[in-house]
Amino acid sequence: QSALTQPRSVSGSPGQSVTISCTGTSSDVGGYNYVSWYQLHPGKAPKLMIYDVNKRPSGVPDRFSGSKSGNTASLTISGLQAEDEADYYCCSYAGSYTLVFGGGTKLTVL
Amino acid sequence: QVQLQESGPGLVKPSQTLSLTCTVSGGSISSGGFYWSWVRQHPGKGLEWLGYIYYSGSTYYNPSLKSRVTISVDTSKSQFSLEVSSVTAADTAIYYCARASTTVLNSWGQGTLVTVSS
Numbered sequence: 001q002s003a004l005t006q007p008r009s010v011s012g013s014p015g016q017s018v019t020i021s022c023t024g025t026s027s028d029v030g031g032y033n034y035v036s037w038y039q040l041h042p043g044k045a046p047k048l049m050i051y052d053v054n055k056r057p058s059g060v061p062d063r064f065s066g067s068k069s070g071n072t073a074s075l076t077i078s079g080l081q082a083e084d085e086a087d088y089y090c091c092s093y094a095g096s097y098t099l100v101f102g103g104g105t106k107l108t109v110l
Numbered sequence: 111q112v113q114l115q116e117s118g119p120g121l122v123k124p125s126q127t128l129s130l131t132c133t134v135s136g137g138s139i140s141s142g143g144f145y146w147s148w149v150r151q152h153p154g155k156g157l158e159w160l161g162y163i164y165y166s167g168s169t170y171y172n173p174s175l176k177s178r179v180t181i182s183v184d185t186s187k188s189q190f191s192l193e194v195s196s197v198t199a200a201d202t203a204i205y206y207c208a209r210a211s212t213t214v215l216n217s218w219g220q221g222t223l224v225t226v227s228s
Contacts, residue, residue: 001174003156032213034213036214036215038157043220044220045206045219045220046157046208047218048214048218051213051216052213052214089157091157091159091215097170098159098170098173099159099215101157101158103155104156
């Protein structure tokens, strides 16, 4: 069970859109529609932003969207805002009641 | 709204056992459909899923850590716990507890830093 691959960092200006990729294998991302995304701000509880590839929990702005193609999932944040600056982690179900995370991506709002 | 709070020693000596407890409030730990999970984050590194437990006691672990990790639940106290045995400096991390389904970690605690050092 290897960690999913994410870019170390992405950046964008306020109002722009950014996309964070998350690449796994057919045993995790590609094998199940169970990819979730989490936002981490230092010192705060992680927050679920997307689950089941493209579903948003209540309270998460519709600026956040998720998708998947093959073994790669993506999180897109449109209309970037300063408060979106955080670390983002993808996570996939990997079968047999196990989960695997990505290495995390630091989003900088310029 | 469910809330989770981690507690336990912030410093553990090498070779000892790390023990943490997560207290659940605002919801029943015995609610069917939810699993109770532990995740950790090494300093400056990514998240690592450690495992989860159902209220009935069924446990599921990260295969890479299975031999050293034990998760247990005490429904009478609305708590679940984590033990990591034979710790080394590599177990220094922020430890989070979370409420989950089998595929999503939908509510998290704020995390607690555990340092392994003599």
